[in-house]
Amino acid sequence: MRHGGRWVLLAWLVLGDAWGGDLGAVATGHPVATRAAVEVLQSGGNAIDAAVAAALTLGVVDGHNSGIGGGCFVVAHLAGGRLVALDGRETAPAGATREMFVRDGEVMPEASLTGALAVGVPGQLAALEALARRHGRWPLARGLERAAALAEAGMEVTPGYAARLRGEAAALRQFPESAAIFLRSDGSGWEAGEILRQPDLAATYRAIAAGGTRWFYRGPFAQRLEAWMRANGGVLTRRDLRRYRVRWREPVITTYRGWTVAGFPPPSSGGVHVGQILRMLEGFEVGALGAGSADLAHLLGEAMKRAFADRAHWLGDPDFVRVPKGLVDAGYGAALAKGIRMDRAVPVEGHGEPPGGEVDAFGKRHTTHLSVADADGNWVALTATINTSFGSKAVVPGTGVLLNNQMDDFSVRPGATNFFGLVGAEANAIAPRKRPLSSMSPTLLLRDDAPVLAVGAAGGPTIISQTVRAVVAVVDFGATTAEALAAARVHHQWRPDTLVMEGGWDDAAEGELEARGHRVRRVPALGAAQAVGRRGGRWEAAADARGEGSGAVATGGR
Ligand code: DON
Numbered sequence: 001m002r003h004g005g006r007w008v009l010l011a012w013l014v015l016g017d018a019w020g021g022d023l024g025a026v027a028t029g030h031p032v033a034t035r036a037a038v039e040v041l042q043s044g045g046n047a048i049d050a051a052v053a054a055a056l057t058l059g060v061v062d063g064h065n066s067g068i069g070g071g072c073f074v075v076a077h078l079a080g081g082r083l084v085a086l087d088g089r090e091t092a093p094a095g096a097t098r099e100m101f102v103r104d105g106e107v108m109p110e111a112s113l114t115g116a117l118a119v120g121v122p123g124q125l126a127a128l129e130a131l132a133r134r135h136g137r138w139p140l141a142r143g144l145e146r147a148a149a150l151a152e153a154g155m156e157v158t159p160g161y162a163a164r165l166r167g168e169a170a171a172l173r174q175f176p177e178s179a180a181i182f183l184r185s186d187g188s189g190w191e192a193g194e195i196l197r198q199p200d201l202a203a204t205y206r207a208i209a210a211g212g213t214r215w216f217y218r219g220p221f222a223q224r225l226e227a228w229m230r231a232n233g234g235v236l237t238r239r240d241l242r243r244y245r246v247r248w249r250e251p252v253i254t255t256y257r258g259w260t261v262a263g264f265p266p267p268s269s270g271g272v273h274v275g276q277i278l279r280m281l282e283g284f285e286v287g288a289l290g291a292g293s294a295d296l297a298h299l300l301g302e303a304m305k306r307a308f309a310d311r312a313h314w315l316g317d318p319d320f321v322r323v324p325k326g327l328v329d330a331g332y333g334a335a336l337a338k339g340i341r342m343d344r345a346v347p348v349e350g351h352g353e354p355p356g357g358e359v360d361a362f363g364k365r366h367t368t369h370l371s372v373a374d375a376d377g378n379w380v381a382l383t384a385t386i387n388t389s390f391g392s393k394a395v396v397p398g399t400g401v402l403l404n405n406q407m408d409d410f411s412v413r414p415g416a417t418n419f420f421g422l423v424g425a426e427a428n429a430i431a432p433r434k435r436p437l438s439s440m441s442p443t444l445l446l447r448d449d450a451p452v453l454a455v456g457a458a459g460g461p462t463i464i465s466q467t468v469r470a471v472v473a474v475v476d477f478g479a480t481t482a483e484a485l486a487a488a489r490v491h492h493q494w495r496p497d498t499l500v501m502e503g504g505w506d507d508a509a510e511g512e513l514e515a516r517g518h519r520v521r522r523v524p525a526l527g528a529a530q531a532v533g534r535r536g537g538r539w540e541a542a543a544d545a546r547g548e549g550s551g552a553v554a555t556g557g558r
Pocket of ligand 1: 366367385386387388389406409437438439440458459460461463
């Protein structure tokens with residue numbers, strides 16, 4: 001398949017041997033986390049243990065993206081063939097109110113992004129613990145101890161980390177505890193190559209390893225967090241932490257040209273809209289379109305636009321609102337696809353009306369993605385985030401734990417845009433203990449019930465578009481795992497009515513798309529994805545060249 005030249009230098013490694021000695025495959029957003037997961041597989045842990053170790057390591061070496069102060073979603077295929085989804089998303093504190101980010105009739109965008117009010121009740125640690133306990137071979141403590149040693153010894157700051165620090169140094173300076181960790185004494189960020197040590201975070205990991213997650217959710221961490229919240233105008237309390245619960249959910253299962261796609265259900269919009277977009281594409285001969293063509297970018301964009309119009313209206317926490325299952329109905333997808341014309345962009349005024357209404361509903365009643373698989377058939381797709389770069393920017397004093405700003409993922413008021421320019425409505429309004437809507441899309445692709453790809457991404461709403469692109473590349477273009485991530489990306493989120501494109505499309509594509517009525521915005525890169533795959537009996541692992549991750553096949557005796 002054709003892809004943009006600059007992405008050909010994809011940072012991927014396939015180190016497997018040909019004699020079946022491979023233990024599995026790993027791809028994460030940081031080489032140190034990839035190594036941690038590979039070592040787990042080589043030491044007798046399974047893919048779940050490896051994913052947990054990688055996530056805890058990322059909280060140390062890539063803490064501006066994810067950590068135990070944030071949340072995560074996991075879709076996993078278990079060795080016995082079962083598919084499960086685990087929701088470790090943050091919740092709004094009990095003291096949150098619908099209009100908490102509106103003052104005198106005006107939305108205060110900064111308040112949902114920075115500081116105490118921006119913080120949702122963290123879920124990642126509870127999720128990793130639940131995952132390890134139910135499906136791992138190792139206790140959580142083992143992963144915590146290893147990551148603690150790393151936090152204490154220090155990590156080399158990567159160019160990407162240093163760039164993030166430069167961008168956020170002014171915001172971090174508002175929080176002395178954060179500044180003490182992430183900035184030098186002159187207030188500037190650590191530079192690439194310097195060693196960043198996090199002794200408080202190491203102590204926190206060790207205390208959890210010794211005392212269990214109670215230390216975090218019911219013990220000293222909860223006390224310190226509440227004290228900091230009180231002193232800084234927040235509403236999150238110890239009680240919020242004590243009442244936090246992960247949720248095991250049913251993955252969203254759809255099909256695409258006979259392949260099975262297992263995605264994350266609400267409160268993520270990821271699984272629903274990846275599935276819905278693929279449903280729309282199914283009626284087109286996608287594989288016959290040039291991989292870098294205006295036709296392909298147009299078709300993807302038009303399908304995405306329709307899905308995001310539905311997202312803005314229908315999607316929210318299924319424990320609070322009814323999210324229609326009809327959104328992923330094949331007939332509904334086909335009906336929406338009928339509105340797509342190849343010769344011009346068709347404006348979409350608003351959401352559609354999926355079949356079954358709200359009766360047949362789901363659940364009835366700056367981020368990182370990692371993918372791990374083992375030779376027993378355990379596959380894990382895990383996406384974790386504290387939301388934007390360095391989350392709320394605030395660290396709970398004495399703990400090293402950087403808190404999320406996931407409250408910004410709520411629709412703070414109908415029609416108001418969030419950090420990612422997303423609009424929302426009633427379904428995603430703030431309510432006490434509600435989970436903010438997400439776009440995170442940890443996804444498994446299966447053929448004849450056997451997993452062939454675990455994929456997901458970082459990048460807000462573009463996560464959905466990146467995931468669709470990877471699935472289309474594999475199914476329609478026969479791409480390898482690495483090629484699927486290298487494929488040129490396009491994104492449309494309905495509002496703004498703009499087709500966002502990377503380099504890598506045919507030179508003439510932009511002009512052709514404008515002639516069809518698209519407003520085109522070019523960007524150097526969209527997001528960062530990580531994937532592992534299995535093709536022809538061999539493991540593949542790929543990390544996105546747009547990020548700093550790495551992929552590796554774990555070799556060794558079993
Ligand atoms: O859950 C979500 O959709 C967002 N909080 C993800 C944020 C993200 O991907 C940041 N990376 N650019």
